[in-house]
Amino acid sequence: xxxxxxxxxxxxxxxxxxxxxxxxxxxxxxxxxxxxxxxxxxxxxxxxxxxxxxxxxxxxxxxxxxxxxxxxxxxxxxxxxxxxxxxxxxxxxxxxxxxxxxxxxxxxxxxxxxxxxxxxxxxxxxxxxx
Numbered sequence: 848x849x850x851x852x853x854x855x856x857x858x859x860x861x862x863x864x865x866x867x868x869x870x871x872x873x874x875x876x877x878x879x880x881x882x883x884x885x886x887x888x889x890x891x892x893x894x895x896x897x898x899x900x901x902x903x904x905x906x907x908x909x910x911x912x913x914x915x916x917x918x919x920x921x922x923x924x925x926x927x928x929x930x931x932x933x934x935x936x937x938x939x940x941x942x943x944x945x946x947x948x949x950x951x952x953x954x955x956x957x958x959x960x961x962x963x964x965x966x967x968x969x970x971x972x973x974x975x976x977x
Contacts, residue, residue: 871969872897878913878928878949880905887946889915894963896928896951900944905930911949917965924961927953 872892876899878885887901905911909930916923928949936945951959 872918874915874918876913876915878905878911880909880911885911890944890946892962892966894951894959894966896931896949898946898948900946902936902945904933904945904947907932907947910952913949917961919965920961922961924954924958926951926955926958 872889874889876887876889878887878899885901885903887899890898890900907930911928911930912925913928914923914925929952930947931950932948934943934945937943
């Protein structure tokens, strides 16, 4: 049984280093980089970024443009992001989907307010320190 690293090139932030609470979320995400178009599912979101569950991910440091709709809105949010970390597929941990954490790099102030209001209305994700 070979170990697959939890992250590739990019340090996944721990809960103590996050600046904003994250909430669970389940929605479709379309995103593209300079050369590729991808599709994934958002698993959680904060006012600073989100986790996209996908097998076809960009690499840490890459720029991606994402488009999504919050469940309570018909208005799409389009934002330029930076890939901060990647979780590759690992058959030994099937409950942890592969994907990437992205940070919003260029987001309209009105969209930040919409995301913050959405997050405030829901329960944050809490982590054990173990």
